[in-house]
Amino acid sequence: MKYYENLAEMYVGDDVSPDFYAWVFPKCDHVAVGTGTVCSKQNIKQFQRAIRNRVKPKIHGGEIIKVEAHPIPEHPRPTRVRGRVALVGDAAGYVTKCSGEGIYFAAKSGRMCGEAIVRASENGEKMIVEADLRREYLRKWDDEYLCTFKFLDILQRVFYGSNGGREALVELCGKEYVQRMTFESYLYKKLAKGNPLEDVKMAMDTMGSLIRCNIVGREMMDSFDKTMTLRM
Ligand SMILES: Cc1cc2nc3c(=O)[nH]c(=O)nc-3n(C[C@H](O)[C@H](O)[C@H](O)COP(=O)(O)OP(=O)(O)OC[C@H]3O[C@@H](n4cnc5c(N)ncnc54)[C@H](O)[C@@H]3O)c2cc1C
Known part of the structure; x- marks a missing residue:
């Protein structure tokens, strides 16, 4: 507890999470040692053990008071x-x-x-x-x-569902209009009002990026399959 009195830490690496990060931060009278994952939920216990191992020297002598895991509540509940x-x-x-x-x-x-x-x-x-x-x-x-x-x-x-989709997003985020709309939406916590012409262009760019990236993804898989077949 003393070590983390004024300190929070973030850890990355496949041992603690394949797609997110692990953390240690102080709470009122204890520290929270945790990790998150979306793509590998079934292995959460293994990641929890790994982050505890990583910070072992810093929490030495500490007692585990609670072990828990929860989904991030990303849907407004039907009954509120x-x-x-x-x-x-x-x-x-x-x-x-x-x-x-x-x-x-x-x-x-x-x-x-x-x-x-x-x-x-x-x-x-x-x-x-x-x-x-x-x-x-x-x-x-x-x-x-x-x-x-x-x-x-x-x-x-x-x-976010596939590598092709993620690559399409990266491509789209290179555009100044997309960056401005994203920034304003984050800042004001509401979908930013855009320019109708630019919106149509953005929709077409989106389709273009998705098609391109999925095709690139498929081509890569095809050539990978061919290489494997040749090797066998
Ligand atoms: C790893 C991680 C990273 C995150 N990063 C971000 C980020 O960068 N930006 C962002 O905006 N959000 C982030 N979030 C989400 C954010 O932390 C939560 O959405 C936010 O804290 C929710 O606030 P809350 O007050 O609803 O709940 P909480 O912050 O969970 O507060 C609830 C409180 O109630 C207490 N409590 C529970 N049961 C009882 C009980 N029976 N009696 C008395 N007290 C009780 C709990 O101890 C807790 O202190 C992150 C979440 C996680 C897990």
């Missing part, structure tokens, strides 16, 4: 309000696809829900019911952010 209970932040599933960003949406949803309760209860003068939370919190949150979450979900499915 029931009775007089409302979920916000990770509990509501407010981590975006693609960026894994959840801090802003946790703080924002907490605030929106708190303000909704104050409004609906007329500053604490009357008891609220489920319909108040739905109207004053859920509907407002969905109006503001659900589209962004859905768009990022589609983006992740298209671009």
